[in-house]
Amino acid sequence: MRTRSWRAVLATATAMVLLGACSSDDDQTANESIVPATTSCAGTGDLTMWERSGGNKQMVDMLVAAWNTKNPTCKINLTYIPHTEMVGKIAQGIASGEVPDLLGMDLIYAPQFSKAQQLVDLTDRVRDWPELKTASKGHMTVATYENRLYGVPLYADVSALFYNKDLFTRAGLDPAKPPTSLAELRTYADKITALGGDVKGYYLPGNCAGCNIFTVGPLMWASGAKIEATGPSDEPLTGEGVKQVLQFTRDMVKAGNVHQGDRAENGETFHLQFGSGKVGMMGTGNFNITLARQQNPKMKFGIALLPGAAPNSSASFIGGDLVVVPKGSKRVADAVNFMKFLLSDEVQVDVYAKALNLTTREDMVDNKYFAAEPLVRDVAKALTVGKTPYTTTFFEQINSPQGPWLQMLQRAYYTDDNLDTVIADAKKAMKDVASQG
């Protein structure tokens, strides 16, 4: 087992050196010229694809269905893997050689896998694709490692500040003027909480690391801070913004601006909170537009950008999934064709936009479906101020329910521990993780 991995790596390295090409697909002949990609399948026989559960399942199902309709002899067999097990499963698949032909992967893990040379380098195959020039910045950044590209966007989520216009009006706030700074956010929240009943001005998920990096992380970014350690010896949690935001959230909780039950939120009911109509303002994602409408059709709400400490500062978290090709895949060419299919104009409009999901290309934002939906246009603005964290140890540093990011937030929200200590402890833990990554 040990020798096998060594041999595989050695063989690949040798091949790379000899060929000077970057294709790391062992199964294709060395001198195969790369056929330009199309939006249809070139080979025959079904493709296998894994995707994590707990993501935007509807979107992925629709995309796969669209491909299958167009390519009935080359259908994609999609298997959903429980998302908490995804990283382990992919690693096992690669180590054992039993990989799917293509893979939907939470974009945040791409650096880890590209660094370990476990994804097929697609740079030469997608060279000169015009679509990529306008593809989501966050996705493209994390899909790149050392200037080589390993994946393209599958779907995109961005975070923004949703606010309940009905509650604004009731609290005497102008529903056309959402808060533009943390201080305003706090004032407005106080006013909404004062309405009483079961209504609170704000929402903080207490037990969900991912929800927090998605919606509280941008508050820190907007305040000029940096969060993750990108690699060994990189300093995480730098900038005054970290402490400012932690103080802000602690004060929010102390002022009673959040429901007691928020503390137990582990992500499983996060997307149902805003639609309940009991929260004045909440950081959440574009997916919440349709959901809130289904939950609460009469509620009027608006979307603004997540603010920072300084007035008119804003940021957003660009999340979602990438399509990547695991090393050992036997259908690299067709996987790439699927990618071109995803980025094609028709699919962007008729599948993504029609379902009111974000288009993964910024230049496709002006389409007929979005035009009828001002909220979607508003949330698409977040793409322009959005970022995606870049690190090879994202899960352990940030996304893990047992990791330092969530611990730091829980201590800030619910205890009186000195914030400098809290931040210092988290910094140390994140650095430890990064140094092993």
Next chain:
Amino acid sequence: MSQATKTAGVVPGRAAARAGRLRRRGPGRRGYLVGALCVALCTVMLLPLLASVLASVKPTEEAAATPPTYLPHAVSLDSYERLWHYQQGLLTYLFNSFGTAMLTIAFTLLLTVPAAYALARFRVPAKEFVFVILLLALIVPYQALLTPMFLTFAKVGLTNSLVGLAIVHTAIQLPFSVYVLRNSFAAVPRELEEAAVVDGANSYQALRKVFLPAAFPAVVTVALFAFIMSWNEFLGALVMMSKGSKFTLPLVLAAARTETSLGGTDWGMLQAGITISIVPCVAVYLLLQRYYVSGLMSGAVK
């Protein structure tokens, strides 16, 4: 201490004694107290199962209601339908779970019956060593062994196969099964065996004609425990199976927890899955109960 192993049907000494006392006093508070206690305990034990079954026939919105309702306001098979159509379809998952469980039973019995026979009745060289090996298997967390097993299985093509998963399950069940069967075989009276030998039986025939019938309850117990373990096992199935068409029922249940779009729990489908997982186990248990319980008692009391 006596080796009474088949006392299940016999009225035990204590009860007779107590019945005697009760007769002297007449049906007193004691009798009612015991009766009430029994009924209360039965209720507590059955209530969660009943709640789950009831919840599984609620219509979808009611299943996801908060606060929850106790009895369904309407009966609907929505959740079962969703479960039925989930990805590869419930039938596939049931087939995989059932197939793996059957294979596990087969492997377990094929291996442990002769092994228990040997340990109970033969002077096997290095017997202590064997016990140590079996004990080892019992105390190492099998979760940690899954990855090395997976990598080996991948090389020989045993991943994504019911046989491969059954092997993992058998490995987990083996120590306990050998222990129970061995005790049961050891308790078989020597006279029976000697009688068979006098009639000219060799060791194999003695096994078939004397030991297996005598220890039948223990054999059923081993088979039943193997079934239950294999039917419900999750982590091994997750590691060994990467093709959706080979997933087992527990994997589907795990998926139900993040099934609604963006990771919400589909409570109705979860309840339906729980109900379907429970039904075979409880059914088999009730049918084979008299073997099961006495098998356990005989297997543990040395």
Next chain:
Amino acid sequence: MYRGWRRRWLGLLYLSPALLFVFAFTVWPLLQMAWMSLHNWSLISPPTWVGLDNYTRALHDRQFWVSFGFTLKYTLIITPILIIGGYLLALLTSGGSRLRRVTRTVLFTPVVIGLGVSSLLWYWLFSTDFGLVNAALRDLGVIAEPIVWLGVDADRSNLAIIASVVWKVIGFGMVLFIGAIQAIPTEVTEASVVDGAGFWQRVTRIILPLTLRTVLLVTLLSVVGSLLAFDQFYIMTAGQPQNQTSTSVFFVYLNSFPYLKLGYGAALSMILALTILAFTVVQLLLTRRSHA
């Protein structure tokens, strides 16, 4: 007939399939695991040799001790409940009356469903907003606000999980105890009744001592099972809050799967196995002494 080298080798023949199986599918992976524990092994990068580093790291790892401490706490609370509760239930239902037999059957029923399924069931029942426990407590007027049982407070989560495991497992010990109680010769108990012994006197002076061996066996099984607890914590709290409810095996799982630190996970497993071995040896020695 029972002696002779031929018979001994025949015995070995019968034993060999199982023995080979265990060697191939338990001992060999165990050896592989031991080998892995001496490396940094991430599955997606080539492994690097670190010798005993993983072991020293474990002993200095705060989370290792937190997990071990929590596992001990869980074991120390649940074991007496299972043993004493199981024994009392056995005393209650070991009689021959129909009611008692039915009760016995019902009490054993949760044992035959899987631990994973049972944990999911109780995960639902203890759910803050969707579960019946909070709904019932509220409707009975015991509490006003829903209690957050799982994932926020380590001790409360522990209690909720213990409740669910006791529900599931207590029938197993009960049945083993019934077997032991029923194996007591009737003359012994009848003699004590004639001597005027009351019920509890009978229990403590006669029944308990004569069933001590089974009690120790069940205790041993229970302790080992609790030290190796995983499923219920994986499903009900996922180690939350902040890994405070992450048992030792859960910590092994975290390192072996999501963290991709297989070498470290392997070292943790070895340490855990050795610890349990020590516990088991101690308990077996106690058993042997009582058997005299």
